[in-house]
Amino acid sequence: MTPAASRPEGHLTLALPKGRIMEDAIALLSRAGLPLHVPAASRALRHEFPGVTLLELRNQDVPVYVDLGVADAGIVGKDVLLESGRAVYEPVDLRFAGCRLSLIREVGAEGPIHRVGTKYPRITRAYLNAQGLPAEIVKLSGSIELATLTGLADAVVDLVQTGGTLRANNLEERDVILHSSARLVVNRAAMKLRRDRLRPLIERLREVVQEG
Numbered sequence: 606m607t608p609a610a611s612r613p614e615g616h617l618t619l620a621l622p623k624g625r626i627m628e629d630a631i632a633l634l635s636r637a638g639l640p641l642h643v644p645a646a647s648r649a650l651r652h653e654f655p656g657v658t659l660l661e662l663r664n665q666d667v668p669v670y671v672d673l674g675v676a677d678a679g680i681v682g683k684d685v686l687l688e689s690g691r692a693v694y695e696p697v698d699l700r701f702a703g704c705r706l707s708l709i710r711e712v713g714a715e716g717p718i719h720r721v722g723t724k725y726p727r728i729t730r731a732y733l734n735a736q737g738l739p740a741e742i743v744k745l746s747g748s749i750e751l752a753t754l755t756g757l758a759d760a761v762v763d764l765v766q767t768g769g770t771l772r773a774n775n776l777e778e779r780d781v782i783l784h785s786s787a788r789l790v791v792n793r794a795a796m797k798l799r800r801d802r803l804r805p806l807i808e809r810l811r812e813v814v815q816e817g
């Protein structure tokens with residue numbers, strides 16, 4: 606992949622995460638005038654379209670690729686963006702993949718919280734510090750709620766959308782730490798270098814989101 610400054614100014618490189626965000630992201634970008642299409646069975650990770658290269662990444666890597674300028678822009682959840690600590694522009698709230706990041710315990714659990722399991726250690730550290738709770742944080746990768754069911758942790762910090770996972774596992778939300786939705790993120794230098802491509806895309810995405 607060529608560095609941002611040496612790619613043609615009229616070309617856009619976009620970073621999208623595999624997983625639940627991809628399909629809605631592609632649909633939204635298509636409505637905004639970028640007709641992208643990723644064949645379901647494809648194992649390719651880079652897709653070329655007229656004037657656009659699409660990179661398929663893990664969620665956590667989208668802010669990294671955008672901040673370091675390998676991608677000009679990307680789409681990622683606010684949760685993952687905050688956790689990354691990356692200094693990228695965030696010009697549009699795309700209003701899908703809505704969920705909240707919450708402190709979760711077993712129903713009725715009492716007693717001090719010594720250990721918290723989560724995929725979001727930075728956000729959790731900031732939250733616990735703000736609460737004056739000196740708990741240990743255990744970084745996990747998935748099935749986070751199991752940590753509190755099995756005694757690995759006294760609480761977890763994880764995403765809640767429908768609440769189905771909480772109900773199925775006898776868990777309850779004790780506090781909402783943040784509300785998340787998918788965001789368009791843009792590299793700071795690209796915003797100037799590729800202004801002629803990015804400005805209309807941002808404007809169009811804002812309109813499409815308003816239309817609902």
Ligand SMILES: Nc1ncnc2c1ncn2[C@@H]1O[C@H](COP(=O)(O)OP(=O)(O)OP(=O)(O)O)[C@@H](O)[C@H]1O
Nearest residue numbers: 624625626663664682684685702703704764766785
């Ligand atoms: N249950 C949910 N409902 C709605 N949005 C969600 C839900 N879970 C996660 N999200 C949002 O969608 C984003 C992507 O979720 P996804 O499940 O694809 O990631 P993941 O598979 O957990 O991540 P990875 O495997 O890359 O660590 C999350 O960062 C969050 O913003």
Ligand SMILES: O=P(O)(O)OC[C@H]1O[C@H](OP(=O)(O)OP(=O)(O)O)[C@H](O)[C@@H]1O
Nearest residue numbers: 747748749763764765766767768769770
């Ligand atoms: O409130 P709900 O609608 O039940 O959604 C919340 C669940 O969705 C996510 O998990 P995901 O399905 O991504 O699985 P994971 O454990 O691999 O992260 C999240 O981590 C919760 O477990």
